[in-house]
Amino acid sequence: MGLCSSKPAEEGPSRERNPHEEDEAPKKKKEERVEEEEEEEGKRSIKPSPSPVFPFYSPSPAHSLFGKSTPATPRKFFKRPFPPPSPAKHIRAALARRHGSVKPNEASLAEGDCAGLDKKFGFSRHFASNYELGEEVGRGHFGYTCSAKLRKGELKGHKVAVKVIPKAKMTTAIAVEDVRREVKILKALSGHPNLVQFYEAYEDDDNVYIVMELCEGGELLDRILSRGGKYSEDDAKAVIVQILSVVAFCHLQGVVHRDLKPENFLFATKEENSVLKAIDFGLSDFVKPDERxxxxxxxxxxxxPEVLHRSYTTEADVWSIGVVAYILLCGSRPFWARTESGIFRAVLKAEPTFDEPPWPSLSNEAKDFVKRLLSKDPRRRMSAAQALSHPWIRNYNDTKVPLDVLLFKLMKSYMRSSPLRKAALRAMSKILTVNELFYLEEQYALLEPGRNGCISLENIKVALTKKMADTVKESRVNDLVISLSGLQYRKLDFDEFCAATVSVHQIEGLDRWEQHVRCAYEIFEKDGNRAIVIEELASELGLSPSVPVHAVLHDWIRHTDGKLSFLGFVKLVHGVSSRSLSKLH
Structure with missing residues (x-):
């Protein structure tokens, strides 16, 4: 499974400088110089080494693998403070450990002797008798892809693509497990029109062979470049709808891709309106409900951003789609810098610009769509299914909104909430816009409510079973149903379904958040607010009756009538915990 990286050490520039030189240089030039020296220091310490596993990594700066830097220079030698520590260094280290490119005495995780690794996958060993390898059609740092033809059978002569992964480059247990998991995921995700079709996996003493559908239309990246980088809004929609559709499908099956970019989407044919196919699941992983x-x-x-913070789930894929959408619409990247350290800083801190051409000439809906995909807070980010119901694309070519995995996370939180919070969420659901209600109506219909217009746990189980791929159906449906055990003896009508699935954080990301929440509070005042003492409120929230917690909750209750204040309402709908209360205190 995934690599657990150690906590990054405090780092700084690799050599001392004259403090007078620092004073003379502008701050911006100083940071650029530090970034460049970080790059040079990394290159001197360990030369870039290709990963042993994946043939399709982008040659982007993220995949340059460097070793550890020298210890940080003490702060006392500088008159001005350091620029922020480079987020690139611990990323380099994590990637190097994953790919086995660090020296044995430098690795913080012992992967064992390469010669002792079990590189037997249990795949068929009859590749050469079934397929005739043709010319190479693609090459990455860690392998290559060839066309091939079937040697026999009814489909004799049929062309396929074969991803060849040399076993000699699998130098770590993680690398071997990555290949094993990639094949498992390709098997699990069969059946979607925008996924490259997987046929079979083979192995011999030297290589692993992954046989897939041959896509002859080239990369999405090539088409972007051939257009000079800019797509019309309609042409961009045609691409983004297909990407969102396949990603929403993956997320429902419990798979996060983790490397979505134009290079990893191929056109099936050379036709202008060819179907787009997602490829390269070498970095993908399974993720369970509530797992990060x-x-x-x-x-x-x-x-x-949350990947750099090392705590993420399916929302990370949606961010990547937002970057692709930004590139399609304006022809440039939303986050750019001369070094990988600068790129990561921009991702963490900078906001993409929507003021420069062609953005002023694009529709407001297009700008809103991209902004809501590029929210740095993953809780405010649209899901892939929500994005397909956004006004900018929902009417494009009869776009269908798929079942959204986000529903089950929100419903689980609702079922575990106190009666007071449920009343507050019902008030929030009354102020939903027409667009938000459209999405919820589509999702409610997909859960197949019975004749009484309500959904039960059984309805949800049946709907999920129909939407799941066969190979993951049993385990995935079971995981999601268990997470919703609070619905076992309950039924939800549409009104309560809206309350259970309203995303307060997403509403908070809208421009008119304060007006929305005040309207909801007025509704709550009429229908759900009641007098409550601090002890009762703490008990409802499942908090221990400690003095610090009570001191904070004291501000949540109006002194005049003992009812929940506006501040208390806002905190309540967001969801509270002992940890969040202690931070607030």
Missing amino acids: LNDIVGSAYYVA
């Missing part, structure tokens, strides 16, 4: 991943993988320009 922590290994740092991906490509620098497309990596989500």
Whole structure:
């Protein structure tokens, strides 16, 4: 599974400088110089080494693998403070450990002797008798892809693509497991029109062979470049709808891709309106409900902020789609710098610009769409299914909104909430816009409510079973149903379904958040607010009756009538915990 990286050490520039020189240089030039020296220091310490596994990594700066830097120079030698520590260094280290490119005495995780690795996958060993390899059609740092033809059978002469992964480059247990998991994921995700079709996996003493559908239309990246980088809004929609559709499908099956970028989408044919296919699941992983991943993988320009913070789930893919959408519409990257350290800083801190051409000439809906995909807070980010119901694309070519995995996370939180919070969420659901209600109506219909217009746990189980791929159906449906055990003896009508699935954080990301929440509070005042003492409120929230917690909750209750204040309402709908209360205190 994923690599658990150690906590990054405090780092700084690799050599001392004259403090007078620092004073003379502008701050911006200083930071650029530090970044360049970080790059040079890394290159001197360990030369870039290709990963042993994946043939399709982008040659972007994110995949340059460097070793450890020298110890940080003490702060006392500088008159001005350091620039922020480079987020690139611990990412390099994590990738180097994953790919086995660090020296044995430098690795913080012992992977064992390469000669002792079990590189037997249990795949068929009859590749050569079934397929005739043709010319190479693609090459990455860690392998290559060839066309091939079937040697026999009814489909004799049929062309396929074969991804060849040399076993000699699998130098770590993680690398071997990555290949094993890639094949498992390709098997699990069969059946979607925008996924490259997987046929079979083979092996011999030297290589692993992954046989797939041959896509002859080239990369999405090539088409972007051939257009000079800019797509019309309609042409961009045609691409983005297909990407969102396949990613929403993956997320429902419990798979996060983790390396979405134009290079990893191929056109099936050379036709202008060819179907787009997602490829390269070498970095993908399974993720369970409420599970978060922590290994740092991906490509620098497309990596989500929460991946750099090493705590993420399916929302990280949506960020990458937002970057692709930004590129399609304006022809430039939303986050750019001369070094990988600068790229990561931009991803973490900078906001993409929507003021320069062609953005002023594009529709407001297009800008809103991209902004809501590039929210740095993953809780405010649209899901892939929500994005397909956004006004900018929902009417494009009869776009269908798929079942959204986000629903189950929100419903689980609702079922575990106190009666007071449920009343507050019902008030929030009353102020939903027409667009938000459209999405919820589509999702409610997909859960197949019975004749009484309500959904039960059984309805949800049946709907999920129909939407799941066969190979993951049993385990995935079981995981999601268990997470919703609070619905076992309950039924939800549409009104309560809206309350259970309203995303307060997403509403908070809208421009008119304060007006929305005040309207909801007025509704709550009429229908759900009641007098409550601090002890009762703490008990409802499942908090221990400690003095610090009570001191904070004291501000949540109006002194005049003992009812929940506006501040208390806002905190309540967001969801509270002992940890969040202690931070607030």
